Amino acid sequence: MVTLATPPSTIDGIKRLAKAIKRESGIAHHAALEEAARKAGFQNFLHATRAITRGSDQSYTVYVTVYWNDLRSEAPSSGRYTVEVQLTRPLSELLADGLKVGGAYLRNFRLEAPDHIEMRTDASSPVSAMQYLDQASFALLFINSTGLVRVFRKENIKVMNGLERIPFADHMTGWEDPQSGDWLLLDEPYISPEPGFRKEWLQENGLHQVAPQWHGVYYPGNAVPYLISPSQALLSRIQAQVESIPDCSFPMGIPQAMEYDSRFISPARAASGKPRRSRTMPTSGVSNGALAYGGAPGVRSKWRPARGMSLELHTTIGPILHKLCNSSVRTAGVTTRVYDRLNQVRSRLEEWAFMEHPGGITAEVDAKLYYGLPVDGYATPQDTLKAIETARDVLLKGYEECKPRALLLAKIESAAADLRKRISR
Structure with missing residues (x-):
């Protein structure tokens, strides 16, 4: 019989x-x-x-910030919430392995x-911003109280994906316990x-279920x-741990809306003496022969050559790349590695063509560009290599020197180098 000199007073001791x-x-x-x-x-x-x-009074205040920009409503608005x-x-200990531990709720x-x-x-609206705030806040509390992290072991993912x-x-x-490897599904339907x-289904699959008295994470x-x-x-x-989260830990009510351009400085940021890191914002204008386009708050802009390529050259290189991407390994030596690079070039050039010639690409012209009906690929690796070199020459002729052009040329050169190795064997 197990005897005790001193009864355990901690959860770890009880375990x-x-x-x-x-x-x-x-x-x-x-x-x-x-x-x-x-x-x-x-x-x-x-x-x-x-x-x-309840006996533990150690507490760490952390802050969660979400911005919103609502341009679609009758009364457009923007702002910031911090709770x-x-x-x-x-928080630095909780997220020692990165925000990936929180899965989808901390991904952004x-x-x-x-x-x-x-x-x-x-976020797209104040209401959406509040939902993001709640999900991130409640995910932090869930991870903090349970020690679970988003499921990452392949065998656990396979088992969960395999369930009917x-x-x-x-x-x-x-979710899973990083120590034991045991997994857990958090299911949050709207209905009760x-x-x-689902008792029979659980029994058939060797599973158990509990319904904790707890707010959940999703909504x-x-x-x-x-x-x-x-x-x-x-x-x-886990049921005991989530039901033990004190109500005072949760952010309550609707926080004060602050100006969109305002910046929250947390106590730890202020104490560090280091300037606050700005969010990634879209870029505009021309730099070193390249023009910025696209992007959004948190999403970097892309770059394309400031001076576009003629529609004639687009309709020259387009069918070549289309045929290359329809070539096979067996006859033309286009391996997955070669295909991936050529297809990336094809996709990016099509994107540039529509921006460089707005309104100028008719259905007839589009059929001569980068995508269309399936075509026969090149007959031999030698023909494939010659076509890749032709595509490279068109790019050199069509665009002036700049980083976006250099990146595409690097992909083409890499595809050509792989094919040369295959031919020389």
């Missing part, structure tokens, strides 16, 4: 005791957790988690300062079905969160 009880008694892990919690003086493991969590979230671990954010994450792109469609499921995200729903207060996993021990622990 260690549970392992000892499991080894000695041979009972299931979740049952061992319950027994260990009782030996530590608590009613059960959930009671232990709540009580121990506070209370964590029990420093960047770590602006050790205590501040900021969305890279703009879960009845009534919606807005599912995959009858108790015991807090509106969607209903369910936790699904093959591990009852994991479900028991």
